[in-house]
Amino acid sequence: MTNINNIRMFTRVYELENMSAAARDLRVSAAVASSRIGELEKRLGIRLFTRTTRSIQPTEQGRIFYPKAIKVLEALEEAEAAVHEITLNPRGSIFVSAPLGIGRRLIAPNVALFHEKYPDVHTRLRLSDRALDLMGEGLDVAFVVGNPPDSGLRIKPIAEFPRVLCAAPSYIERRGMPVDGSDLINDNHACLLLRFPGSTEFRWTLSTSDGYEKFDVTGPFACDDGDVLTAWALDGRGIINKPLFEVEDHLASGELVAVCEASNPLPAQLAVLYPHKKNQDPKSRFFIDFMSERLKAALA
Secondary structure (H helix, E strand, O other): OHHHHHHHHHHHHHOOOOOOHHHHHHHOOHHHHHHHHHHHHHHHHHOOOEEEEEEEEEHHHHHHHHHHHHHHHHHHHHHHHHEEEHHOOOOOEEEEEEOOHHHHHHHHHHHHHHHHHHHOEEEEEEEOOOOOOOOOOOOOOEEEEEEOOOOOOOOEEEEEOOEEEEEEEHHHHHOOOOOOOOHHHHHHOEEEEEOOOOOOOOEEEEEEOEEEEEEEEEOEEEOOHHHHHHHHHHHOEEEEEEEEHHHHHHHOOOOOEEEOOOOOOOOEEEEEEEEEHHHHHHHHHHHHHHHHHHHHHOOO
């Protein structure tokens, strides 16, 4: 019988097109990954990949084998899930992603509490403000802020939370207090922007007398880490557009001051994405339900 770990390794190499990346993803050495692929090829009597010094590409036989291999792994997951659900004792690992700000402040502390309730579930948490490929990176659950693109994934809205434009008193003293979105453009205010491939936060959606409008703001600094933007704002470098929960302590202390209060930013939606098949996985379902309840309470 073919070793299931060999099949799992094959699917990750196929998806990532890189033996070393697949090995890291499954937490084994590159030598073990290569050995597993070799064992599977020997078992099947075919070559699954064409290897060069720079790339690894599936053969025609590999492309035929991949969808069948996925069905085998999904069937195994469903069987394991059914057994674990009967015992109400989910186990295994879950790979989760979240934006940096909400991940550090809200997700990570609750991951520890989830583990206390379900000690047999091990959580691997990746924090990044970049857009991640949920399927390509093998993620089970992804928390997102804003409106994710239509990807065929399931989405569960969790909560809506306000955003605020703010800056340090030193910046306001130097550049003046902007009243609304038009001031940001007309007075060429330094707006600190979250930028990464696919990001849209360089266009701020602000309220006006005619409803919400997009403003193409500019500024001297941009970064793919939201906490860096906050640090720059605290240093008087410009204006940030942040979820209120991330900066409310700075606003309370006076380190930051709300600006453009006539043009409040569009509130942000926190949601969770997951593949359709994960809806049948108790550990993913329990994790999503647990985190949704906690996050709703925290953002209420």
